[in-house]
Amino acid sequence: HHPRATESATKYFLTQATASALLLFSTTMNAWMTGEWTIVNMNNYTPTTILTIALAIKLGIAPFHLWLPDVLQGLDMMTCLILSTWQKLAPMALLILTSHQLNTNLLTLMALASAIMGGWGALNQTQMRKIMAYSSIAHLGWMTLVISFAPGLALLNLMIYLLMTSSMFMMLMTMNATNMNKLSISWLKTPTLAASMMAGLLSLGGLPPLS
Numbered sequence: 001h002h003p004r005a006t007e008s009a010t011k012y013f014l015t016q017a018t019a020s021a022l023l024l025f026s027t028t029m030n031a032w033m034t035g036e037w038t039i040v041n042m043n044n045y046t047p048t049t050i051l052t053i054a055l056a057i058k059l060g061i062a063p064f065h066l067w068l069p070d071v072l073q074g075l076d077m078m079t080c081l082i083l084s085t086w087q088k089l090a091p092m093a094l095l096i097l098t099s100h101q102l103n104t105n106l107l108t109l110m111a112l113a114s115a116i117m118g119g120w121g122a123l124n125q126t127q128m129r130k131i132m133a134y135s136s137i138a139h140l141g142w143m144t145l146v147i148s149f150a151p152g153l154a155l156l157n158l159m160i161y162l163l164m165t166s167s168m169f170m171m172l173m174t175m176n177a178t179n180m181n182k183l184s185i186s187w188l189k190t191p192t193l194a195a196s197m198m199a200g201l202l203s204l205g206g207l208p209p210l211s
Contacts, residue, residue: 023051029044029046060140071083077173077178111145118140119138
């Protein structure tokens, strides 16, 4: 219903289509090299690297993160909620499934880049959707860093992240707050919800007393 939403949908489609094509390419290359259609036993360097990059694009891990803030900014809150939570499950499942054979050095570099870009990008932002997008990038960075060494811990982190992000978006939807100005006015209308939101933000940042 709006050109900005159409732009977001197109960007999302092109990005995900590219990532899916890369994913299929890596599995085809692996089948060509090993003679079996499975991604659990990928022993070759090239297919695993392409698979890592494909999943990074799908999730929005740096340096393939630039589509995520742009896409989220053009969508309504409910769609943002689905995109930040539900849509992360399939790529993360693949990442956890293949974590023992992925390129650890590449994953670590991307994870550190995500943590840095997620932190820096959120500075000076006034739009709540963009802040949440950069928060997603930073959290995915930490999950990616842990995933090579302890997939179970990364899964726990993902569950906590999904819970916190869902509650944040639901509170934003209830208050109809899309930017900082609306959020600051919401103290007058719904003080309890606004206080809960501040607690949610502290929790997302991992700050005391919710660390």
